[in-house]
Each structure stands twice: as C-alpha cells, then as structure tokens.
Amino acid sequence: MLSIEGLSFRYPRGDADVLEDVALEIPAGGIFGLLGPNGAGKTTLISIVSGQLRAGAGGVAFAGEPLDALRRRRPHCLGLVPQEHAFYPMLTCAENLRFFAGAQGLAGARLRERVEAVAAFARIEDVLGRRAGQLSGGLKRRLNLAIGLLTEPDIVLLDEPTVGVDPQSRAFLLDSIRSLAGPGRVIVYTSHYMEEVQAICDRIAIIDRGRVLLSGTLDDVLRDASNLLTLRLRAPLPKWLATEWTTRYALADDGDARYRLRLPDASAIAGTIESARAAGCEPLAVAYGERDLEQVFMQLTRRSLRD
Amino acid sequence: MRRLLALWKKEWLALARDVHGLAVLFLMPAAFIVIMSLALSDAFKDDAGRSTDFAVLGTEDAVLAERLAQSLAGGGFRATPAPADEGAARDSVRRGSRGLVLVVPPGFGRTLETVPDPKVQAPALVLLADPTLPPTQLVAFQQRVLGATLGARMSALATGAGFSSDPGAFDLKRAATLNVEVVGNPRSGRPSSVQQNVPAWLIFGMFLVVMPISSLFIVERREGTLARLVSQQVPFSMLLLGKVGPFFVVNLLQTALMLLAGRYVVPWFGGEALVVPPSWGLLAAVSACTSLAAIGWGLAVAVFTRTAEQAIVLGGVGTILVAAMGGIMVPRFVMPESMQSVVDLSPMSWALQAFHAVILRQGGWSDIALPCAKLLALGAALLALALLVHHRRRV
Numbered sequence: 001m002l003s004i005e006g007l008s009f010r011y012p013r014g015d016a017d018v019l020e021d022v023a024l025e026i027p028a029g030g031i032f033g034l035l036g037p038n039g040a041g042k043t044t045l046i047s048i049v050s051g052q053l054r055a056g057a058g059g060v061a062f063a064g065e066p067l068d069a070l071r072r073r074r075p076h077c078l079g080l081v082p083q084e085h086a087f088y089p090m091l092t093c094a095e096n097l098r099f100f101a102g103a104q105g106l107a108g109a110r111l112r113e114r115v116e117a118v119a120a121f122a123r124i125e126d127v128l129g130r131r132a133g134q135l136s137g138g139l140k141r142r143l144n145l146a147i148g149l150l151t152e153p154d155i156v157l158l159d160e161p162t163v164g165v166d167p168q169s170r171a172f173l174l175d176s177i178r179s180l181a182g183p184g185r186v187i188v189y190t191s192h193y194m195e196e197v198q199a200i201c202d203r204i205a206i207i208d209r210g211r212v213l214l215s216g217t218l219d220d221v222l223r224d225a226s227n228l229l230t231l232r233l234r235a236p237l238p239k240w241l242a243t244e245w246t247t248r249y250a251l252a253d254d255g256d257a258r259y260r261l262r263l264p265d266a267s268a269i270a271g272t273i274e275s276a277r278a279a280g281c282e283p284l285a286v287a288y289g290e291r292d293l294e295q296v297f298m299q300l301t302r303r304s305l306r307d
Numbered sequence: 308m309r310r311l312l313a314l315w316k317k318e319w320l321a322l323a324r325d326v327h328g329l330a331v332l333f334l335m336p337a338a339f340i341v342i343m344s345l346a347l348s349d350a351f352k353d354d355a356g357r358s359t360d361f362a363v364l365g366t367e368d369a370v371l372a373e374r375l376a377q378s379l380a381g382g383g384f385r386a387t388p389a390p391a392d393e394g395a396a397r398d399s400v401r402r403g404s405r406g407l408v409l410v411v412p413p414g415f416g417r418t419l420e421t422v423p424d425p426k427v428q429a430p431a432l433v434l435l436a437d438p439t440l441p442p443t444q445l446v447a448f449q450q451r452v453l454g455a456t457l458g459a460r461m462s463a464l465a466t467g468a469g470f471s472s473d474p475g476a477f478d479l480k481r482a483a484t485l486n487v488e489v490v491g492n493p494r495s496g497r498p499s500s501v502q503q504n505v506p507a508w509l510i511f512g513m514f515l516v517v518m519p520i521s522s523l524f525i526v527e528r529r530e531g532t533l534a535r536l537v538s539q540q541v542p543f544s545m546l547l548l549g550k551v552g553p554f555f556v557v558n559l560l561q562t563a564l565m566l567l568a569g570r571y572v573v574p575w576f577g578g579e580a581l582v583v584p585p586s587w588g589l590l591a592a593v594s595a596c597t598s599l600a601a602i603g604w605g606l607a608v609a610v611f612t613r614t615a616e617q618a619i620v621l622g623g624v625g626t627i628l629v630a631a632m633g634g635i636m637v638p639r640f641v642m643p644e645s646m647q648s649v650v651d652l653s654p655m656s657w658a659l660q661a662f663h664a665v666i667l668r669q670g671g672w673s674d675i676a677l678p679c680a681k682l683l684a685l686g687a688a689l690l691a692l693a694l695l696v697h698h699r700r701r702v
Contacts, residue, residue: 102313
C-alpha cells in the first residue's frame with residue numbers, strides 16, 4: 001500500500017498551492033488511475049512521490065515505511081515513466097537501456113538480463129541498435145516504458161505514458177501496463193484520457209486544481225447509474241420544462257444542452273424523450289443506466305477533462 | 308563508482324556523436340592557432356619581419372643622401388633608389404610604394420661639418436611618412452635618422468680635427484655589438500608567434516567546453532532525463548561529476564593536439580614550429596588546473612541557464628568576453644596600463660600566465676603555483692555554486 005498523507009506543495013515564487021492536502025491510499029496488486037485535466041497537479045504529485053520535488057507538508061509511505069527511508073535502503077524500489085521521452089536521442093536503444101541500468105547500479109550479468117527482459121517486454125528487441133531519436137512515436141513510448149522497468153520496481157509511476165501515439169501502439173502499451181499488475185506492486189497511472197483509465201484501472205482518484213475530488217474503486221465511482229438518464233439535446237431546455245424535470249427527476253444541467261435525470265424506472269424514458277421533442281429540443285444522444293468518468297468528472301467540476 | 312562509470316560512458320557517447328561540438332572543441336582552436344600564428348609571425352620576428360621601404364632624397368648633395376641611406380638601412384628598413392624630386396617622393400609615399408622618404412634640404416651637409424650654433428637656425432630634415440606605418444616603426448626610424456646624422460657630424464668633425472679619416476668610423480652599427488638574450492626562452496632570440504599563440508588559443512579552446520556541457524545538460528533537463536535520473540536516486544553531485552571526468556580528458560586531449568598543431572601544422576603552412584621545453588609535468592599540471600576551471604564554468608552555466616539561447620549568451624558570449632579581457636585575443640603588452648589591470652581579473656589570463664611560465668620562461672613549480680591555485684579555487688567555487696543553485700531550484 002502506498003499512502004499519501006496531507007501532501008501540499010507550492011512552487012517557489014508561486015502564488016497558490018499546486019497540491020492542497022492530498023491524501024490517497026493506493027493498494028498493491030492493481031492499477032490506480034490518477035485522472036485529471038491538464039494542470040490539475042498530477043505530474044507534481046508524481047514528481048513528489050518519485051523524489052524530484054520535496055513536499056511543503058505531508059508525506060508518502062510504502063507498506064507503512066516512509067518512502068524516503070525505504071528508497072535509501074532500497075533505491076531500486078521505484079520506477080518512473082515520465083510523460084517526456086526521457087532518454088538520450090543520440091544513443092541507441094541498447095545504449096540507453098544499459099546506461100540507465102548502470103546509473104542505477106546494475107552491472108554484469110544482472111544488467112544484461114534486465115536489459116533483455118525489458119526489451120522483450122516492450123517488444124523493442126528489433127530496434128535495440130537504432131538511435132532512439134530516430135524511432136517512431138510508439139517505439140519511443142515503449143523504450144520510455146522499458147527504462148522505467150529496468151530494476152523491477154515495486155512502485156511504478158506512469159505519467160501519461162501514451163501521449164502522442166497511434167491507436168495500435170496505445171493498445172499495446174495499455175496491454176503491457178495491464179500485465180505489470182501483480183501482488184506487492186503498486187502502479188499509479190496518470191492520464192487525462194478517461195477511456196484509458198476506465199479500461200485498465202481498478203481504482204481511481206480524480207484530481208483537479210491540486211485537490212482530490214473523488215477516490216475509490218472504479219465500480220464505486222461508476223455505480224449509482226442504474227436509473228440515470230443522460231441527454232444531449234439540440235437546444236437547451238425551456239425554463240418551464242427544466243423546472244418541471246428538476247422537481248420530478250432531480251435534473252442536473254451539465255451545460256451545452258447536456259442533462260442528467262434520475263428516473264423512477266426505465267418506463268419513463270420514452271415519455272421524457274417525447275417531452276423534450278415537443279419542447280423543440282431534439283435529443284442528439286441518449287444513455288440510460290450508465291455513466292463514464294467524463295460524466296463523473298463533469299459532475300464534480302462542471303468542466304470537461306480536456307479543458 | 309559503477310554508476311559514475313555509466314555516466315562517463317554516456318557522456319563520451321553523447322559527445323562522440325555531437326559533430327558540431329567536437330568541431331568547436333578541436334577544429335576551431337586549431338584553426339585559430341594556425342591562422343593567428345601565421346598572421347602575427349612578422350610581429351614576433353627578431354628583425355621585425357616585414358621590411359619598410361625608404362629612400363633618402365638629397366636635393367643638393369646626392370653623396371650625403373647615399374651615405375645616410377646606407378647608415379639607415381637594416382633593422383627592418385630597406386633602402387630604395389631616391390625619387391627624382393620631392394613631388395615624386397610625396398607621390399610614392401601617398402601611393403604606399405614607400406613607407407618613408409627622408410628629404411635632406413640644401414646646405415644640410417655643410418652644417419654637419421661645423422659645431423652647431425644654437426643662435427643659427429640650421430636647415431631641417433623632413434621625413435615623409437605613410438599614414439599606415441605602425442607608430443613604433445616611425446619612432447624607430449626617427450631614432451635611426453638622429454643616430455645617423457650624429458654619426459655623420461662626429462665623423463666630419465673627427466676628420467677635420469685629424470683624428471680619423473674613416474667616414475664610417477662613427478656609424479652606429481659599428482659603435483658596439485649588442486646581443487639580445489630573451490631570458491628563459493628555449494628558442495634563441497624572441498618568442499615566436501606560434502609560442503605566443505598556442506597557449507592563448509589552447510586556453511580559449513579549453514573554455515569552450517562550456518558549449519557542449521551546457522547544451523547537453525539543457526537537453527537532459529528539457530527531455531526529462533535529468534528528472535528520471537534524480538528519481539532513480541542518482542545524486543546531483545554525481546551527475547555533475549559524471550561530466551567532469553569526460554571533459555577533463557577532452558581538455559587534456561585538446562592540450563596534446565594543440566601542441567602538436569603548433570609543432571607540425573603551423574610549419575606545414577610556412578610558419579615557425581613550436582618549441583616546447585620538456586617540462587611535461589608542469590604542462591600537465593597547468594592544463595589540469597585550467598581544465599577544472601573551464602569545466603566548473605561550464606557546469607555553472609549549465610545549471611544557471613534554462614534554454615539553449617541563454618546558454619549561448621552566457622556561455623558562448625561570456626567566454627569570448629573573458630578571452631578578450633584576458634589577453635587571449637589581444638596580447639597583454641599591447642594594452643594600455645589601465646586595461647592591463649583588468650586583464651588580471653580574467654581566469655584565462657591566469658591560465659595564460661601559467662602556460663607562459665612553462666613554455667616561454669622555462670619556469671618551475673613555484674612559478675605556476677599562484678595562477679594554478681587561482682584556477683583551482685575558481686573551479687571549486689563554480690562547482691559549489693552549481694550545486695547550491697540546483698539545491699535551491701531542484702530539477
């Protein structure tokens with residue numbers, strides 16, 4: 001379990017906290033999704049956990065032991081996959097892997113074994129002799145991932161690891177990341193792609209403006225959607241109908257002619273849609289009994305994840 | 308140590324694939340050494356190198372003019388046939404075909420045969436001079452003219468008094484034999500241009516490590532590799548030391564190659580070969596101290612700056628300014644006294660003093676101790692500053 005307690009941070013000369021009293025419990029064995037729009041504080045949180053930044057207040061512990069102390073004792077226990085291509089473009093893939101392994105103290109047979117293992121895991125064996133700067137975007141992402149796994153870390157921090165890749169590479173990366181989950185290993189996956197988080201994470205936290213808005217299992221977060229009707233209309237509802245639906249269906253206005261209604265049961269769907277049509281608001285999209293993280297986020301912040 | 312070796316190897320690989328960086332470090336200073344050694348070779352020759360043509364125009368007494376021309380010739384001045392008249396003399400100087408023409412007025416010969424009377428205005432000699440002539444050459448020729456006329460007067464008086472019948476007895480060239488011995492110079496006579504230029508441009512080249520050090524560091528920071536290494540518990544001090552080792556070797560290679568360029572490449576283009584005293588230990592010590600100061604400067608620039616543009620301004624332009632101030636581009640002895648006190652503030656000047664102590668003066672450890680101590684202190688201070696700035700900023 002990775003425990004984050006009351007973490008706050010403000011950049012030097014910054015006028016506001018980038019993180020404000022952040023508390024999270026991240027159990028081992030699954031993949032924890034940290035979801036939030038750009039600038040929410042995800043990378044700052046990852047930077048603090050990985051030791052690049054020092055928190056103003058609060059602390060991080062792994063299995064009850066302060067992470068700083070653990071990392072002094074076991075420097076290899078944490079692997080970071082940053083959102084940048086954090087390797088040397090003028091070196092070959094093999095040279096990059098050997099360098100980052102050597103910089104972490106690996107040598108000899110152990111180094112060779114780990115380089116081969118992560119190259120095989122990321123399926124970059126065929127391009128080991130190529131300069132990293134000449135690889136495609138997808139291969140660069142795979143190399144970036146492989147470097148983060150060189151020391152078989154217990155804590156893997158993946159900061160937007162699929163940015164800028166084609167759908168095929170994205171699917172491969174997501175499959176690879178999913179296969180990393182295992183007993184005793186904590187994986188934190190940050191992204192602003194809700195469909196990615198929804199696809200591979202079993203627990204999530206939604207973070208915005210430096211604060212955790214929601215945290216729990218994916219099922220818990222998406223639950224309570226059994227009688228939820230989501231509408232996207234051609235035009236906003238007239239005031240009289242909005243007032244009526246607010247009283248009857250606890251209407252929530254998400255803006256841009258998008259609404260959520262809590263119906264008593266499925267039999268009310270047809271009448272609701274008919275009423276909207278009659279009021280001149282043709283439904284463009286209708287969903288019942290389901291919601292996604294975008295809706296959850298919007299419900300919490302009244303903003304889109306991609307804002 | 309294993310981690311440090313990995314950092315050194317990475318730095319070597321990155322540098323070996325940076326063609327432009329290698330060109331800046333090795334080709335540019337070598338080119339400066341060859342070009343500047345050849346360009347300034349005349350200025351450092353014993354006989355002042357290039358001769359200045361002159362003529363003596365005797366408007367009345369051609370024999371006296373001829374005798375003066377013979378006395379004045381030598382020491383960097385070459386006599387040419389006298390022009391037809393003063394107008395032709397002025398034309399030749401204006402066109403630049405002669406640097407100097409001495410016009411001897413009518414009656415001047417007779418004044419040499421009498422004791423000068425302060426109450427009588429003697430006819431004056433006129434020296435026509437090319438405006439592009441270096442002031443030092445003009446002054447030197449003036450002194451030769453005064454010496455030659457004094458010799459002619461003494462000769463005339465001695466002949467009149469029956470002491471001597473030899474008209475050249477008072478020629479300054481025969482007054483005494485004067486040998487110039489430049490103390491400590493392994494080469495006989497004055498230091499050559501290549502001996503002056505090799506240390507100067509070698510030091511400049513060594514300080515140019517600021518460019519590859521800072522540019523790679525900025526790429527590392529921008530691309531997130533530095534953050535990744537810090538997250539892998541690689542101490543920042545080790546990251547900096549990872550750059551010191553390879554660039555120290557680069558600086559020593561530069562020293563060897565620049566000395567070889569002075570020894571073999573400059574003569575190949577017609578210049579003089581570099582003569583280096585066999586004080587290899589002293590040379591290595593001076594190179595090492597200069598290198599540590601240069602690398603410290605490179606690391607400080609790398610940590611201070613955030614963008615490649617900032618690194619070029621602070622590192623590149625800063626290095627050129629420190630070189631200009633330190634007597635690298637313009638020799639210190641050419642500068643006015645006020646400027647010479649500023650020269651001592653430049654670390655390149657300290658390095659130049661140490662190299663000159665070894666190469667030009669054949670000095671010992673005591674001669675290089677002070678400049679080397681200054682260079683080491685500067686290197687250590689800059690390294691400490693880089694660590695401090697990083698500690699305050701983090702990555």
